[in-house]
Amino acid sequence: MTAIDYSSKIPNNVDLASDKRLQRALETWQPDFQKWWMDVGPDGYQGADVYLRTAVSAEPSGWAHFGYVKMPDYRWGVFLSPREADRTVVFGDHAGEPAWQQVPGEYRNMLRRMVVTQADTEPASVEQQKRLGKTAPSLYDMRNLFQVNVEEARHLWQMVYVLHAHFGRDGRDEADELLARRSGDADKPRILDAFNQPCEDWLSFFAFTMFTDRDGKFQLAALAESGFDPLARSCRFMLTEEAHHLFVGETGIDRIVSRSAELTRRSPNGLASELGGIDLDVVQRNINYWFAFCLDLFGSEISTNAAESYAAGLKGRFREEKRFHHHDLRDDYFVVPVVEGGRLVDQEVPMRNALNEVLRGDYRHDCERVVDKWNETIASHGVDFKLSLPSTRFFRRQGLYRDSFFNPAGEPIDEDTWNRNRDQWLPTEADREAVMRVMGPVTEPGVFANWIAPPKKGLGGKGVEFAYVRFD
Numbered sequence: 001m002t003a004i005d006y007s008s009k010i011p012n013n014v015d016l017a018s019d020k021r022l023q024r025a026l027e028t029w030q031p032d033f034q035k036w037w038m039d040v041g042p043d044g045y046q047g048a049d050v051y052l053r054t055a056v057s058a059e060p061s062g063w064a065h066f067g068y069v070k071m072p073d074y075r076w077g078v079f080l081s082p083r084e085a086d087r088t089v090v091f092g093d094h095a096g097e098p099a100w101q102q103v104p105g106e107y108r109n110m111l112r113r114m115v116v117t118q119a120d121t122e123p124a125s126v127e128q129q130k131r132l133g134k135t136a137p138s139l140y141d142m143r144n145l146f147q148v149n150v151e152e153a154r155h156l157w158q159m160v161y162v163l164h165a166h167f168g169r170d171g172r173d174e175a176d177e178l179l180a181r182r183s184g185d186a187d188k189p190r191i192l193d194a195f196n197q198p199c200e201d202w203l204s205f206f207a208f209t210m211f212t213d214r215d216g217k218f219q220l221a222a223l224a225e226s227g228f229d230p231l232a233r234s235c236r237f238m239l240t241e242e243a244h245h246l247f248v249g250e251t252g253i254d255r256i257v258s259r260s261a262e263l264t265r266r267s268p269n270g271l272a273s274e275l276g277g278i279d280l281d282v283v284q285r286n287i288n289y290w291f292a293f294c295l296d297l298f299g300s301e302i303s304t305n306a307a308e309s310y311a312a313g314l315k316g317r318f319r320e321e322k323r324f325h326h327h328d329l330r331d332d333y334f335v336v337p338v339v340e341g342g343r344l345v346d347q348e349v350p351m352r353n354a355l356n357e358v359l360r361g362d363y364r365h366d367c368e369r370v371v372d373k374w375n376e377t378i379a380s381h382g383v384d385f386k387l388s389l390p391s392t393r394f395f396r397r398q399g400l401y402r403d404s405f406f407n408p409a410g411e412p413i414d415e416d417t418w419n420r421n422r423d424q425w426l427p428t429e430a431d432r433e434a435v436m437r438v439m440g441p442v443t444e445p446g447v448f449a450n451w452i453a454p455p456k457k458g459l460g461g462k463g464v465e466f467a468y469v470r471f472d
């Protein structure tokens with residue numbers, strides 16, 4: 001295992017200097033990446049000193065170093081987790097064979113699609129979050145936003161390395177396309193829908209890092225099991241960074257509902273918005289919206305793609321190797337409720353075809369654990385309000401349920417009932433305006449906007465009152 005080499009143009013721990021062709025190709029892509037970052041990265045803060053962590057090793061212990069960095073000077077690079085000796089394919093039809101160090105020819109297209117789809121989400125989120133610095137509720141939060149942004153951009157580097165190193169000319173073309181698409185663009189949108197949604201306020205940002213980055217956790221974890229070893233090792237180190245993004249989302253919403261509950265209790269009519277906070281039912285509608293969009297990211301409930309990528313040993317279940325003893329699944333079945341004549345009917349499907357739904361179930365379970373914590377926070381303020389996740393059938397745009405209407409409990413309803421209740425279930429224009437009204441920059445160290453509680457502690461060895469971002 002080589003240490004991270006910061007002396008070369010592209011920091012890496014993959015001995016890039018020994019492959020001149022690859023090194024040159026990535027060095028040619030680098031200025032295009034920098035231009036992309038300046039065009040669509042954080043708007044207005046490229047000259048600020050931000051207290052960021054930078055990877056110094058890919059070992060799980062002590063991999064990051066904290067210090068002030070101007071974002072354009074961040075050392076984006078390629079960091080793979082250590083290679084395991086004699087690693088074998090863990091699941092599917094090739095289980096027990098040596099893990100692939102090169103792309104297996106028969107699976108080249110499937111693998112390329114998987115890498116590109118994952119890669120595309122990384123720059124997309126930076127684009128979606130471009131303007132949020134201007135309304136940050138504190139320097140602590142602004143720093144967290146920028147940390148997430150530089151790391152998503154590094155994840156792009158990581159996947160572009162896989163494309164350049166293993167997919168030849170096609171890989172180079174795909175890497176260029178990753179810088180050409182834009183979130184929300186009418187002509188060249190990002191590949192997945194959730195990554196084309198606007199994210200213009202901090203409630204959305206925290207919902208995004210809670211729900212969308214958490215989808216990333218599950219996708220990366222499934223790819224970290226891959227028999228294609230360079231992809232598995234890439235995803236493992238990305239997951240290490242991803243944990244902080246989830247922390248930002250989870251604690252961000254916890255701090256919002258803490259403050260909202262406190263204001264709800266103190267306000268004359270029991271509404272946080274009367275005292276400049278965000279009403280809890282607005283938070284609930286945002287949870288419904290982002291959770292539903294993120295469920296789509298897992299793909300269709302019954303899917304031949306899922307079956308093929310498992311059979312090929314390329315995409316496993318969540319923690320496939322550690323959690324399960326059997327890694328074949330050819331003779332297993334899974335029950336999926338399907339819509340028939342406006343009713344739900346259980347259907348047994350081959351397990352391999354249901355693996356998207358299995359992963360979605362693991363994701364939902366992980367989200368539920370967090371929502372329970374938020375409810376404890378609300379209850380601790382003596383307020384009678386419970387947040388919940390909607391059913392995985394609610395407000396779906398993809399998959400089995402997209403052509404039917406369901407209430408948040410997951411019961412089939414008709415279109416009229418949907419239209420009558422939609423404004424109770426999903427964010428309205430009035431909600432968006434109410435949230436935007438309380439957004440505003442707070443740039444004094446240790447001070448927090450009225451609508452969000454301060455965090456319990458600071459970051460990177462510093463206190464809550466630390467100047468996490470310094471201007472000029």
Ligand SMILES: [Fe+2]
Nearest residue numbers: 122152155216
């Ligand atoms: Fe990422």
Ligand SMILES: [Fe+2]
Nearest residue numbers: 213216242245
């Ligand atoms: Fe992330």
